[in-house]
Amino acid sequence: MSPAVDTLLLAFTAEGGLALPTSALFMGAEPHPALQDWPNLLGWQPFKPRAAAWERAGFHRADDLPSGKWPLVLMLPGKSRDETLSWFALARSRLAPGGTLLVAMPNTAGAGRFEKELAKATGAIFSLQKHKCRAFHATDDGTWDEAQFQEWQHLSELREISxxxxxxxxxxxxxxxxxxxxxxxxxxxxxxxxxxDLGAGWGFLSAALLQRCPKLTQLDLYEADARALDCARINLAAQPQEISYHWHDVNTGLLAIYDAIIMNPPFHTGQATDVDLGRAFLKVAAASLKRGGKLLLVANRQLPYEAALEVSGLAWRKITEDKIYKILSAEKR
Ligand SMILES: C[S@@+](CC[C@H](N)C(=O)[O-])C[C@H]1O[C@@H](n2cnc3c(N)ncnc32)[C@H](O)[C@@H]1O
Structure with missing residues (x-):
């Protein structure tokens, strides 16, 4: 359980002053035992491992952010400024008249700054801090600055880079x-x-692979962030090769055996560096390669992945490195 959810739930204690609603939408949903008694709680969670945890705990989940109106929208935003501001707007447009928007974030994710941003649009805001997180909420009293929310809503639109x-x-x-x-x-x-392509994101490496490798017959993208995978579908739509898109937690293993695997593995869990996440990706890749199959990956130079390649039965060599990154090539023995 994340400390942000614990802090979020403090809003429903005497200190926080909020009453349990008749129904609620939870954006960025994460399970918590205290939510088990809530009536009509619907969660939306684009990150597969957390979506799976939400479902395992028995809660209802929507694949896409649902439209509708709720008296309460709860929110655990991610790390990016534009994402957080756009989530404020997406939540606002799902609030019933007089509804309450409740947000919780770690202090290290800029909770104080985002509380001030939200107050720009809502005026009065109630805030409490615990577990190195901040929970803040505002109730629609008909005076909110709708133009500000509309400006933030644009930040959630698809955009282009290169x-x-x-x-x-x-x-x-x-x-x-x-x-x-x-x-x-x-x-x-x-x-x-x-x-x-493991942790395929919006498909940059997959696009390069499809362009570079004429003998590729099928490409499988595995990605935990549903929004990134949706972008990959758009980015690779014009490619003639057979492509499968898997909204999938790579740590649970892959769905097939491969001639080659490429990856730029994730190495952050929330704000913190998590080398084990990359190591787990290597282990899964090694288990999913044919004998003689190839693995090609990029990593920050200081990340100690070589030993994990050895342990997983892969013969490796460093192809190149620059001041920040190294490219490792490995083959299943
Ligand atoms: C370093 S990024 C690389 C993205 C893309 N391949 C690129 O090169 O632009 C790592 C990606 O892994 C995804 N990811 C993180 N944890 C994952 C998991 N458990 N299973 C699958 N993908 C995951 C992240 O959402 C992110 O898109």
């Missing part, structure tokens, strides 16, 4: 990641057969 479609909040939504670019520059043309 000819690719992206959306606020997904990985590398305002520039091509330099590590991914380095990997794209080193993709070998001889990769062939069925290939997987």
């Amino acid at each position: 000819g690719f479609t992206v959306q606020a909040g997904i990985f590398s939504s305002d520039h091509i990641d330099p590590g991914s670019q380095l990997l794209a520059d080193h993709l070998p043309a001889h990769f062939h057969g069925r290939i997987a």
Whole structure:
């Protein structure tokens, strides 16, 4: 359970002053035992591991952010400014008249700053702090600045970088990641057969692979962020090859065995660096390669992935490195 959910729920104690609603929408939903008694709680969660945890706990989940009106919208936004502001607007447009918007965020994600932003549109705001997080809520009294919400709503629209479609909040939504670019520059043309892109994001590496490797017969994208995967579908729509899109937690294993796998593995859980996440991706990749199958990955130079490749039965070599990144190539023995 995340400390942000614990803090969010304090709004329903005597200190917070909110009463339990008859129904609620939860954007960025995460489960909590205290939510079990809530009537008509609907969750939306674009990140697969958290969506799966929400469902496992027995809560209702919507695949896409539902339209409708609720007396309460709860929200656990992500890290990006544009995503958080656009979620304020998306939540506002789902509030019934007189409804309450309740947000919780870690202090390190800029909770104080975002509370001030929301107050710009709502005026009065109630705030409490605990567990290094802040929960703040405002109730629609008919005086909210709708023009401000409309401005924020535009931030959720699809946008373009270098000819690719992206959306606020997904990985590398305002520039091509330099590590991914380095990997794209080193993709070998001889990769062939069925290939997987793990943590495929909005499809930058997949697009490069499809362009570079004429003997590729099928490409599988695995990505946990549903919004990024939707962008990938748009970005690769014109490609003639067979492509499958999996909204999937790579840590649960892959759905097929591959001739080659490429990846720029994630190494953050929330705000913190999490080397184990990358190591888990390597292990899953190794288990899903044919004998002789190839793995190509980019990582920050300081991340100690080589030992994990050894342990997983892969023979590896470093193809290149620059001041920040290294490209590792490995083969299943
Ligand atoms: C470093 S980014 C690389 C994105 C893309 N391949 C690129 O090069 O632009 C890592 C990606 O892994 C995704 N991711 C994080 N955890 C995941 C998981 N457990 N399963 C699948 N994808 C995950 C993130 O959403 C993100 O898009």
